[in-house]
Amino acid sequence: MKNWMDSLKPKLRSMQESFYLLARNRLSLFALILLCVIVILALLAPWIVPYPQDIADEAHIADKFLAPSGAHWFGTDELGRDVFSRVVYGGRVSLSTAILTVGISLLIGVPLGAIAGTIGGRVDNVIMRITDIFLSFPPLLLAISLVAILGSSLTNAILAIAISWWPWYTRLVRGQAISIKERKFVQAAETIGTGKLKIIFRHIVPNCISPVIVQASMDMGGVILTVASLSFLGLGAKAPTPEWGLMISTGRTYFPDMWWCCIFPGLAIFITVLCFNLLGDAAREILDPKTRKR
C-alpha cells in the first residue's frame, strides 16, 4: 500500500505543477464534489426526501401524472408518487447495487488473478483461458442472457453483471502479481518456506489492491449504466423499487406526454455516471505516464 502511494506522490506533484492538468482538474474537482453530494443524498434519502412514504408504502392514484410544480419538483408518476423523492432514493438503489456488483466481481476476480500470477504455469494458463472465454462475450450480452433465462430480479442482475465483470480484475491483478512476486520481500518469504497460499493472501494481494481499488471505483459508472440497462429491458429491479432504469422503462409507456417520468431518472443516471467517468478519466491520466506532458 505504502509503496504504491510513494510512487504516486511525485506524479501528483508534477501534475499540480502543470497548468493543463490543473484546468483539467477543475472539471474533475467539480465531478468529485457533485459525486459527494449524490452519495450524501443517497445516504440520507429516507430522511430528507419530501415524500418518503412514496418510495414503496403509498400510492395516490388520483394525483397521477401531475406536472412538475412547487409541491412535486419532478412531478408525479403513474401511481401519483413523487418522482423527485423516488429519483433521490434511486441513487441509494443504484449506488448500493453498483458497490455490491463490483464487490462480488472483486471477490471472484482478485484471488483468481493473484493465484494465476503467483503460481504461473498450468494454473495460470487455465485461469487465463477461462478469463478469455468470459471476456469474449460482448459486454452486457452475457448478463442479458443470464438474467433473461434465470429469471429477472435485481439480485440476479447483480450476479449476472458480476459474472461478466470479474475477468477484468483477474487480468489486472495477475499483471500486478507477476511483478510483485519478483520483489525481494516475496522472494524472502519464499526462501523461509512460507506456504504459497499465505504468500498470495499475505503479500501479493495486499500489495496489488490499490490499483484494483482505483480501477473498481472507475468501473462504478459503467456498472450503474449496465444495471439501468438491464432494468430498462425488464431484467432488473421490480416494482415498486425506485430504480432509475426501471423508472424510465415504466415511464416510456407514457412518454412523451408525461416526459418527467423518463427525463429526470435519465438525467440522474447521466450525472452520476458522468461524475464517475470524469474522475476515472482523471485518475487514468494521472496514473498513465504516457498521456502526461513530457
Add this chain to the structure above:
Amino acid sequence: MKKQICALLVAALTAALLTGCGGKKEEAEGATQTPQAAGGSSQDVLYHSYASQPYVTLDPRVEYSNGVMVLHNVYETLTHYNDQTGNVEPLLATEWSSNEEGTEWTFKLREDVKFHDGTSMTAANVVNSINKVKELGQGAAYLWDSVTSIEATGDYEVKFTCSYGSPIDLISSACYAGYIVSDAALDQTTEWFNQGNDGGTGPYAIAQATGDTVVLKGFEDYRDGWQDNQYKNVIIKETPESSARRQLLETGEAQITSMLSSTDVSALKSQTDKVSTQTFPTYTNLLILPNHEKEPTNNADFRRALAYSFPYEETIENVLEGNGVQSHGIVTAGLWGHDESLMQYTTDLDKAQEYLDKSGISTEGLKLTITYATGLDEYNNWAQLWQVNLKKLGIDLELQPMEWDSQWDKAKATDPNERQDLLVSMWWPDYASPESWFTSMVRSEDTINFNLGYIYNAEYDALINDAIQVTATNRDQAESNYIEVQKQMVENSDFIFPYDKIDTFIISNQVEGVYENPAYASCINYYHVTKK
C-alpha cells in the same frame, strides 16, 4: 397552431430541397417524404397498427393465438356468432339441424364459395378440413373432441356424428380450429403457411407475412364483390410501444389501433378532428386465483379479506380509465351464463380487517407472492395499489411479474409449497360458451393444467359436468348450473374477480365500420371497413 408551424417548416424544407435538386425532382420528393406527406398514397391501404406480433403461425389448422386476427379475414367457418342477438348465423353453411340429443348435426352449405386458388368449395372440403384439424390435434382441436365422424351426405351437405350431445353450431362458429381450407393447402406444412401462402375462402388473401407484418390483398372473386370504398390492401404491423402507435394514428399513417396506454387514449380523445374512440366489451376477464392448497389462502375468510382489499374502483377508474368493468362472477357480461345479480366485493379495508381477524391468521411476517404476466403496465399498477392496501392490513405482497411459461411452470410445481399464493390469469372462451372457464379453471383435474387455484370441489364438478351434457339441448339448464357454481364461488371468494376487459379502439376519421365482436377477440372484419 404548433402543428401548422411544423407543416410550414416541412413545406419550406421540401421546397428548398426540390429547388436544390432541380432535375432529380422525383427522387427528391421521395426523399423528403415526411410521415404526414405519405398520407396521399396510404388512402388505399388500411393500416392496422397492432401491439404485438400479429401471428404465431398462419396455419389455420393449428393457430391458437393472435393469428386469428389475420386468419379470420382469410378463412371462413361454417357459422358465425352474432354477439348482439346471441344467435348463431349462417356463414359457409346456410342452414343446419340436429336431432334431439344433439348428437347428429346436418349442415347445408353455400354453393357459390370459391377458394383463393379458384376451386369451388364442396362438402368434401369441410370434411377434409375438420378431419385434418382433428388428426393434427394441435391448438384448439379439442373443440371437436365430441365428434366421432363427419361425412359428406351430398355435394353441399355434411353430417356430424357426436359421442355426446354437443353444440356443433356454436363450436363451428369459433375462430379456432373450424376454418375450411382448400385441399391443396391442407397437404402443406405449417412452414408453407408461414411463408405467406393460404388456402382460404375469405375476402382477403395473404400477400406477405414477415413475422411482425402481414399484408392482405382483396380476393377479386369474393362472392359478395367489392365496392370502391372498401380496402383491397390491408397491412397489419406490430408496433409494441403505445406512444408509437398513437403517433401513427396522429400522423394519419395508420387507421386502426388498440391497446393504447390510458394516457395515450386520453390524448387522442381530444383530437376529434382526426380520430374517434370506440369501446367494445369483450369476453375476456381478469381473474386472481388464490392457492386453495396452501396456507393461508385455503382459508375462506382470509380469501374474503383479500377480496375486500382489492382496489376495484381505483383500478377501473384510474388505472384502466374505463377500459374495464367490475366483474359479476366468472362469466363476462354479454355471454350466456352471466348474472348481474351475483354479489360484488367492494374495496373496504374495515371489512377486510374484520374477515382477517375472523380467519384467525396472524399477519406477523406474512408474505404472499402474486405471479402475473410481464410487460403490461396496468397489471403492475393495480398490483402496486393492492400491495399498498394489503400493507395496511399488515400483509406483505410480493410482486412477481413473469413470462407466462415461467408462471405456469411455477404453478405446476410438484411441491405445492413452491407454488405461488396468488396467480393472475386472463381468460376468454374459445367459442361463445362459458364452458371453458369452468372446465379449465374450476373443475377438478387429475394433472394440473389450468386449474391453477387448485379447486377440488365435487359439487362444482357435478354441476359443471351436467351443464356440458345439456348445453346443446337445454341451454337454460346449463346456464342455471353455471350461475349456481358462480354464486358459491363468489360467496367463498374462491377467486377474486377484478374486472371484465373493455377494448378501446382508436379509429381514423377516414374510415368507418370497425367492429370487434367479443366472440372473436382482436379480430376486425376488414371487409366491412370502408372509406368515408
Add this chain to the structure above:
Amino acid sequence: MGKYILKRLLSSIVVLLGVVTITFVIARVVPSDPAAKWAGNRATQEQLAQAREELGLNKSLPEQYVNYIGQLLKGDLGKSLNSKQPVTTELKQYVPATLELVLLAFLLAIIIGIPLGIYSAKKKDRMLDHASRFFSIGAVSLPTFWVALFLQLIFYKSLNLLPLGGDLSVTATIFEERPQITGMLLFDCILTGKWQMFGDGFLHIILPCITIALYPIGLVSRMTRSALLEILNEDYITAGRSYGIREFKMLWKYALKNSLGATATDVALSMGYTLTNTFLVEAIFSWPGIGSYISKAITSLDYPAIIGVTIFGSVCYIILNLLADIIIASDPRVRL
C-alpha cells in the same frame, strides 16, 4: 508472424468452445419449461410430451450436449420457440439491418471523430479540446436508450421532421419491392438504383444511427487525440517542426498515418460495445435488426433465440479481437 496468427487462431477456437459450453449450461438451467412455450399457451399434457420430444429435452444432459455441439457445427442454432423458425434463418434475416446501422455509425464516427481528434490535439487545452473531452466522456455516460427516447421526442414529436421508427415508411413496404441483394437496405438501393426508396430509408436511419454513433465518435476523437499527442512529442516530429515542415502536412504525413493503427484497433474493439448498444436502441426505433430480435426474445423467454444471438455476438467479438490483434501484429514497430 504467420505462426503468431495461427496460435491466436487456435486459442480463439478454444475460447469459442468455452463460450458454447457456457451458453449450453445457461440454456439448460432455464427454470421454465421450454416445451410449454413450444406447445402453446393452452397445451394439453400430450402436446407437452410431444413438444419435449421434438426439442430433444427427453434425452440425458451429456447426450443433449453432444447433439448441441453437433448442431452448432452444422450452423444450426435450434428453432425459435416463438416463430418455430430456425434461429440461423432468422439471424440471416435480421443481421444485415444491424450491420448496416453499425457500419454507418462507424463511418460517421470516423468522419466526425478523426477531424475532431486532430483539431483538439492541435488546440490542446483550449475550449474545444475540453469540450471534446467532455463530449466523449459524456457519450459513454449517457444511457443510450434514454438518448433514443429523447431524440424521438425532439425530431418526431416536436419537429415532425424525421420518422419515428422502422427502416422504411409503411407505404413503401407495401407498394414497392425491397431490393434483396445484401439485405442492407440502403446499400441495395444504391446497387439497384432505387433512389426514392434510398431517400426514404435514409431518413429512417438518421436517428438510430446518431444514437449509436455517439459513443464511437467520442472514442475515435479521444483515441486520435491521444495518439497524435504521443506522436507529436516524438523526436522526429519535433525535428520536423524545427525544419519548418508545414504543420498540416506534418500532421497527416507523419503523425496521423502512424496513429491510424492504434485507432483502428480500438474502433474494432469498441464495436462489441456498440453492438450491445444497438440491442437497446433498435427496439426503441423498431429497427428490424438483431437488437429488436433479442428484445422480443427476452420478453417472451425464447431461449434458443437469446442463446443464438449471444453466440453470434460472441463470435463477432472474437473475430474482431482477432483482427485487432493481427493489425497490431502487422505493425512493423511491434515485435512479437
